[in-house]
Amino acid sequence: xxxxxxxxxxxxxxxxxxxxxxxxxxxxxxxxxxxxxxxxxxxxxxxxxxxxxxxxxxxxxxxxxxxxxxxxxxxxxxxxxxxxxxxxxxxxxxxxxxxxxxxxxxxxxxxxxxxxxxxxxxxxxxxxxxxxxxxxxxxxxxxxxxxxxxxxxxxxxxxxxxxxxxxxxxxxxxxxxxxxxxxxxxxxxxxxxxxxxxxxxxxxxxxxxxxxxxxxxxxxxxxxxxxxxxxxxxxxxxxxxxxxxxxxxxxxxxxxxxxxxxxxxxxxxxxxxxxxxxxxxxxxxxxxxxxxxxxxxxxxxxxxxxxxxxxxxxxxxxxxxxxxxxxxxxxxxxxxxxxxxxxxxxxxxxxxxxxxxxxxxxxxxxxxxxxxxxxxxxxxxxxxxxxxxxxxxxxxxxxxxxxxxxxxxxxxxxxxxxxxxxxxxxxxxxxxxxxxxxxxxxxxxxxxxxxxxxxxxxxxxxxxxxxxxxxxxx
Numbered sequence: 001x002x003x004x005x006x007x008x009x010x011x012x013x014x015x016x017x018x019x020x021x022x023x024x025x026x027x028x029x030x031x032x033x034x035x036x037x038x039x040x041x042x043x044x045x046x047x048x049x050x051x052x053x054x055x056x057x058x059x060x061x062x063x064x065x066x067x068x069x070x071x072x073x074x075x076x077x078x079x080x081x082x083x084x085x086x087x088x089x090x091x092x093x094x095x096x097x098x099x100x101x102x103x104x105x106x107x108x109x110x111x112x113x114x115x116x117x118x119x120x121x122x123x124x125x126x127x128x129x130x131x132x133x134x135x136x137x138x139x140x141x142x143x144x145x146x147x148x149x150x151x152x153x154x155x156x157x158x159x160x161x162x163x164x165x166x167x168x169x170x171x172x173x174x175x176x177x178x179x180x181x182x183x184x185x186x187x188x189x190x191x192x193x194x195x196x197x198x199x200x201x202x203x204x205x206x207x208x209x210x211x212x213x214x215x216x217x218x219x220x221x222x223x224x225x226x227x228x229x230x231x232x233x234x235x236x237x238x239x240x241x242x243x244x245x246x247x248x249x250x251x252x253x254x255x256x257x258x259x260x261x262x263x264x265x266x267x268x269x270x271x272x273x274x275x276x277x278x279x280x281x282x283x284x285x286x287x288x289x290x291x292x293x294x295x296x297x298x299x300x301x302x303x304x305x306x307x308x309x310x311x312x313x314x315x316x317x318x319x320x321x322x323x324x325x326x327x328x329x330x331x332x333x334x335x336x337x338x339x340x341x342x343x344x345x346x347x348x349x350x351x352x353x354x355x356x357x358x359x360x361x362x363x364x365x366x367x368x369x370x371x372x373x374x375x376x377x378x379x380x381x382x383x384x385x386x387x388x389x390x391x392x393x394x395x396x397x398x399x400x401x402x403x404x405x406x407x408x409x410x411x412x413x414x415x416x417x418x419x420x421x422x423x424x425x426x427x428x429x430x431x432x433x434x435x436x437x438x439x440x441x442x443x444x445x446x447x448x449x450x451x452x453x454x455x456x457x458x459x460x461x462x463x464x465x466x467x468x469x470x471x472x473x474x
Contacts, residue, residue, distance in 0.1 A: 032277055045079070066459070176215045292315070348369065349382070351365050
């Protein structure tokens with residue numbers, strides 16, 4: 001291709017990535033309604049029309065659940081939205097969820113050829129558009145299921161990994177039953193992600209879709225207490241463990257037992273799953289705090305800090321030991337937090353919490369940090385600056401520095417090996433554990449990670465379970 005033709009082809013490319021409408025920062029910091037409002041049909045058509053429909057689409061290689069991205073975008077450009085959602089659900093049974101919380105910018109969108117010009121296609125927004133369009137139509141087309149195989153699969157945990165396994169296996173003809181410890185299905189999608197980022201009605205909609213396919217869902221069922229994995233193996237042909245990473249980490253510094261010091265798990269579960277923000281309309285009372293410090297720099301920290309503002313805090317701080325550049329949170333979430341008024345205290349490390357005479361936290365003692373040489377991960381190591389201690393007045397602290405898996409299932413299942421971190425030992429390509437007929441995936445295997453990576457692990461495990469159920473002699 002000569003230079004003139006190359007220039008002509010490039011000039012026809014639309015580099016105007018369409019923004020998604022959002023609530024203004026002034027409005028949204030005072031409500032728990034969804035911040036991002038979604039594409040209109042006009043915006044979706046304009047954004048989809050920018051896709052180059054590459055013959056060798058690199059975007060697909062960045063998708064953990066292997067969605068045919070050019071395929072569903074092509075349906076949008078033709079105005080055939082029903083075909084588009086059908087194409088999406090060939091690989092993803094939770095498009096309304098992943099369209100909202102998947103870090104597309106570091107996965108599929110990062111592979112887009114238009115990224116060279118900083119104009120990658122907004123794949124996640126288009127995915128959300130199709131899922132929301134289907135909901136607005138009030139008609140959900142159920143795909144055809146394979147003939148019943150007579151095989152039964154138990155799934156422990158109804159988070160993104162478990163829901164994905166259930167959605168895949170039910171279509172392959174197996175009988176699927178999901179067991180959830182909490183009173184609502186959805187796992188981290190309902191207890192860990194705030195309403196303003198992922199409305200509970202959206203998660204319920206996806207769970208209802210799986211139920212319509214024939215998946216059985218039992219809540220308030222604590223596996224390891226109510227029944228054990230060994231008991232499941234007497235009734236079911238295979239078991240998948242997707243119990244996530246719900247055991248919070250603390251820093252082991254003085255004062256962590258003071259009132260007003262929360263784990264992010266407790267803080268967000270009270271607000272999200274139990275709708276503490278609606279008290280007294282809800283049954284969950286929540287103490288109002290005026291100055292809240294959230295320790296950590298990931299998405300969970302951003303969620304906690306933004307929730308504190310909505311609960312009436314006059315100040316909500318992110319306290320993070322590295323610089324703003326190293327924040328592990330999605331750039332979009334950090335940006336939303338800043339717009340809403342969250343204060344970022346970077347290069348700052350808490351070393352003690354100080355209480356009042358009634359046992360409530362009133363101050364945080366911190367030390368300033370500076371960045372040293374990069375560690376094995378490539379991130380510069382934070383180093384304490386001697387003599388730089390100072391105090392901040394706070395009446396609440398939310399610790400959002402990470403989680404480990406709950407040890408209940410491994411502790412009650414002989415032969416189910418774990419790593420030093422408490423995660424289950426499982427084949428990364430199949431999810432097969434050290435116990436016969438038991439698979440696992442998601443945060444219980446990897447430690448705390450993203451929703452879409454858990455879904456990808458669920459997809460691999462479902463494939464391996466199906467192969468076992470259909471090829472092995474029982």
